[in-house]
Amino acid sequence: MDQSKIDALRALPVPAFHHLIDGKHVPASDGGTLDIISPIDGQVLTTTAAGTAADMEAAITSARAAFEDGCWSSQAPAARKKVLMKWADLIEANALELAVLGVRDNGTEIGMALKAEPGSAAATIRYYAEALDKIYGEIAPTAGDVLGLIHKEPVGVVGAIIPWNFPMMIGAWKLGPALAMGNSVVLKPSETASLSLMRMADLALEAGLPPGVLNAVTGEGRVVGETLGLSMDVDVLVFTGSGGTGRRLMDYAARSNMKRVYLELGGKSPNIVFADAPNLDEAAKVAAAGIFRNSGQVCVAGSRLLIEAPIHDDFVAAVAKAAEAMRVGDPLRIDTHIGAVNSEVQLTANLGFVDTATAEGGQIVTGGHRILQETGGYYMAPTIVTGVTRDATLAQKEVFGPVLGVTPFATDDEAISLANSTVYGLAGAAWTANLSRAHRMIKSVRTGVMHINTYGGADGTVPVGGVGQSGNGSDKSLHAIEKYVNLKTAWIKL
Numbered sequence: 001m002d003q004s005k006i007d008a009l010r011a012l013p014v015p016a017f018h019h020l021i022d023g024k025h026v027p028a029s030d031g032g033t034l035d036i037i038s039p040i041d042g043q044v045l046t047t048t049a050a051g052t053a054a055d056m057e058a059a060i061t062s063a064r065a066a067f068e069d070g071c072w073s074s075q076a077p078a079a080r081k082k083v084l085m086k087w088a089d090l091i092e093a094n095a096l097e098l099a100v101l102g103v104r105d106n107g108t109e110i111g112m113a114l115k116a117e118p119g120s121a122a123a124t125i126r127y128y129a130e131a132l133d134k135i136y137g138e139i140a141p142t143a144g145d146v147l148g149l150i151h152k153e154p155v156g157v158v159g160a161i162i163p164w165n166f167p168m169m170i171g172a173w174k175l176g177p178a179l180a181m182g183n184s185v186v187l188k189p190s191e192t193a194s195l196s197l198m199r200m201a202d203l204a205l206e207a208g209l210p211p212g213v214l215n216a217v218t219g220e221g222r223v224v225g226e227t228l229g230l231s232m233d234v235d236v237l238v239f240t241g242s243g244g245t246g247r248r249l250m251d252y253a254a255r256s257n258m259k260r261v262y263l264e265l266g267g268k269s270p271n272i273v274f275a276d277a278p279n280l281d282e283a284a285k286v287a288a289a290g291i292f293r294n295s296g297q298v299c300v301a302g303s304r305l306l307i308e309a310p311i312h313d314d315f316v317a318a319v320a321k322a323a324e325a326m327r328v329g330d331p332l333r334i335d336t337h338i339g340a341v342n343s344e345v346q347l348t349a350n351l352g353f354v355d356t357a358t359a360e361g362g363q364i365v366t367g368g369h370r371i372l373q374e375t376g377g378y379y380m381a382p383t384i385v386t387g388v389t390r391d392a393t394l395a396q397k398e399v400f401g402p403v404l405g406v407t408p409f410a411t412d413d414e415a416i417s418l419a420n421s422t423v424y425g426l427a428g429a430a431w432t433a434n435l436s437r438a439h440r441m442i443k444s445v446r447t448g449v450m451h452i453n454t455y456g457g458a459d460g461t462v463p464v465g466g467v468g469q470s471g472n473g474s475d476k477s478l479h480a481i482e483k484y485v486n487l488k489t490a491w492i493k494l
């Protein structure tokens with residue numbers, strides 16, 4: 001990474017952003033705009049269109065028309081592949097520009113953003129482009145006088161509602177398989193991180209995606225997101241975000257056309273450290289990175305640290321040392337480890353969780369407060385709270401900030417019981433040199449992803465998805481494709 005190139009890009013003014021509907025950039029139908037505040041300094045960076053219900057309806061109409069027209073849905077797979085491969089190339093070619101724009105919008109440290117945003121988005125789009133002409137239908141094992149064929153058809157119009165923590169990465173997790181299978185998509189980025197994703201959508205058209213196959217509408221979730229959710233013309237909704245919004249989406253589906261709804265809703269993931277872990281120093285550093293990178297705004301963040309009692313104090317000290325060594329600050333400096341919290345609302349919520357944790361008996365080991373206030377930006381010191389009991393708010397509710405709650409345990413059974421004591425089930429980890437114990441943890445901890453002797457970093461070959469109130473369905477890997485196809489049976493009398 002070259003600091004001077006980053007500095008040059010951050011000095012560029014950011015133009016006002018419009019919707020992308022039917023291949024054209026259009027303002028909101030009533031001319032409304034939303035101020036986009038950069039979390040780096042709290043200043044207005046630019047504006048986006050504040051979409052109206054009519055804007056969203058126009059986008060859905062365009063997506064439906066493109067789907068029925070067959071310009072994409074009926075294209076030969078090899079032709080779709082070519083466009084998606086080109087799109088991945090364009091994302092890569094513009095990676096630094098996209099990453100810097102995204103960081104100015106959402107505050108993620110540039111080192112992580114470059115890899116996790118354009119880097120991961122390009123890899124994801126390429127993965128599904130490469131896969132799409134290797135996915136076959138089936139011939140059923142029927143009696144000889146009939147032929148049973150199972151076709152995989154695109155579902156039609158997909159509505160994709162995206163959060164602010166990794167807009168390009170999570171956007172690509174939905175767009176890659178949806179477009180690869182021939183669907184049209186209406187994208188709704190988050191109010192507080194839409195710019196890089198909107199730019200990425202433009203690149204899809206530049207790569208040759210026909211107008212209308214991908215539309216993107218910015219604005220308030222409760223306006224344009226609700227219209228998307230309630231539409232009679234959207235066949236599948238895919239979402240990453242909060243549980244509250246996830247519930248609403250299910251309600252919208254029930255009140256409209258019973259569209260399929262796939263939710264990824266975050267978690268309260270347990271990171272379980274046994275005294276026999278192969279390398280406790282390494283475990284402490286990875287545990288710190290696993291909660292504090294991107295200011296803890298990671299759905300799979302290891303936000304609950306469960307430590308075997310005999311090593312509790314030493315391990316907490318090692319994690320605190322690692323946390324204090326992480327440089328928090330300007331996310332566009334390449335030597336920054338932790339950037340800005342996405343918004344003032346999120347920062348205030350994080351600090352509220354710390355107050356509640358101490359009121360409920362927790363002790364702050366390090367952090368616990370806002371820092372760098374003089375910059376005008378939203379920065380928080382990595383925070384560790386010990387003495388967090390099983391039912392404490394910090395053990396039960398997702399903070400989505402740089403706040404780690406610590407709880408000791410005495411036995412394997414207690415570790416499993418604590419790990420499974422929330423409504424969530426997205427990710428987790430166990431650190432141990434004992435193979436049998438590791439497998440027992442994999443089987444017994446209720447999660448979608450279980451790490452052993454590491455935390456995070458699973459690539460696109462494996463699914464990520466939650467159980468319990470962490471959601472349903474998976475992103476990533478070939479399994480994600482199931483969300484974007486209908487199975488159609490052809491039963492033929494011979």
Ligand code: TXE
Pocket residue numbers: 161162163164165188189190191219220221222223224225226229240241242243245246248264265266267298299300398399400
């Ligand atoms: O999420 P929302 P917010 C969690 C995390 C965080 C909390 C709140 O705990 O603190 O959610 O974040 C759109 N109809 N996660 O408020 O509201 C919205 O415009 C349709 C976990 O940002 O769920 C945005 O595009 N759409 C997480 C998207 O939903 C609506 C990632 C997510 O916003 C809508 C983000 C509505 N009525 C937050 N209301 C993860 N799992 O990684 C909002 N939206």
